[in-house]
Amino acid sequence: MTTLGLMCVHAHPDDESIATGGVLLRAADEGIRTAVVTCTGGERGEIHNMDEESTRPRLAQVRREELRGALAVLGAGEPRFLGYVDSGMMGTEGNQDPTSFWQASLDDAIGRLVAEIRQFQPDVLVAYDAFGGYGHPDHIQTHRVGLLAAEACAVPALYPETGPSWRVKKVYMATLPKSAIFRAVTLLTAQGLPAPFPVVDRVEDVTMGVSDEEVDAVVDVRSVIDRKLGALHNHRSQLDPSSYFLNIPEEFSDQAFGTEWFIRHRSDVPADGVEDDLFAGLRAS
Numbered sequence: 001m002t003t004l005g006l007m008c009v010h011a012h013p014d015d016e017s018i019a020t021g022g023v024l025l026r027a028a029d030e031g032i033r034t035a036v037v038t039c040t041g042g043e044r045g046e047i048h049n050m051d052e053e054s055t056r057p058r059l060a061q062v063r064r065e066e067l068r069g070a071l072a073v074l075g076a077g078e079p080r081f082l083g084y085v086d087s088g089m090m091g092t093e094g095n096q097d098p099t100s101f102w103q104a105s106l107d108d109a110i111g112r113l114v115a116e117i118r119q120f121q122p123d124v125l126v127a128y129d130a131f132g133g134y135g136h137p138d139h140i141q142t143h144r145v146g147l148l149a150a151e152a153c154a155v156p157a158l159y160p161e162t163g164p165s166w167r168v169k170k171v172y173m174a175t176l177p178k179s180a181i182f183r184a185v186t187l188l189t190a191q192g193l194p195a196p197f198p199v200v201d202r203v204e205d206v207t208m209g210v211s212d213e214e215v216d217a218v219v220d221v222r223s224v225i226d227r228k229l230g231a232l233h234n235h236r237s238q239l240d241p242s243s244y245f246l247n248i249p250e251e252f253s254d255q256a257f258g259t260e261w262f263i264r265h266r267s268d269v270p271a272d273g274v275e276d277d278l279f280a281g282l283r284a285s
């Protein structure tokens with residue numbers, strides 16, 4: 001039997017560490033093959049800790065190297081890019097850039113991802129939920145392209161030039177439950193720290209995220225949290241010194257970064273209720 005494989009599909013360099021750093025580390029520690037596909041170069045991201053003017057023209061290159069460092073910590077091999085340009089936040093002019101991921105032909109984007117899937121042959125594929133966590137166009141597009149490619153790769157007649165067909169056995173969407181957003185916001189405001197989401201008084205008032213009932217996998221990643229944050233720290237250009245990630249007091253680190261959440265899109269093996277492991281049902285017994 002060949003070794004199991006996990007592929008996580010992300011919008012920008014740094015998303016892999018934030019949303020799936022824990023599941024990638026847990027899998028790699030267990031000997032599962034892991035890979036990260038990044039759809040854009042993150043060219044329209046903010047720039048921190050370095051000079052804006054001189055860095056902006058080569059931000060894609062800077063972020064590629066940061067990603068390389070992060071993947072080395074995560075044990076997830078070399079960067080794999082789909083080759084699209086960052087679309088910028090929703091409503092900004094980058095959304096109209098013909099080379100952006102938001103403007104990409106769906107057929108072209110699915111074909112590029114199918115090629116990566118067929119080459120790596122993952123058993124589990126992770127993309128994003130329909131809102132891409134927080135509504136960034138590249139994240140929404142990652143949801144669409146990720147889920148469609150996860151099906152198209154199994155059909156030999158589609159994109160035959162990208163290699164033999166491959167069936168992904170479990171497909172997940174990384175997500176954020178409203179309860180977790182509420183807990184994080186409450187924790188941060190109680191500490192007098194800036195919150196990455198709007199501050200509300202009740203969990204029902206959280207506008208982003210999904211309801212807890214929609215979450216199908218809750219993975220405890222506390223055992224690998226130091227390396228998850230170590231991977232994230234490679235993304236130096238993205239680390240706003242005032243950000244949430246750098247200012248959580250250490251005693252709250254487990255609460256803030258110790259869990260990763262997923263919606264199960266499809267499973268070829270029986271999967272009921274809330275799983276605590278993306279590979280449940282796939283290991284040889």
Ligand SMILES: [Zn+2]
Nearest residue numbers: 011012015136
């Ligand atoms: Zn992103």
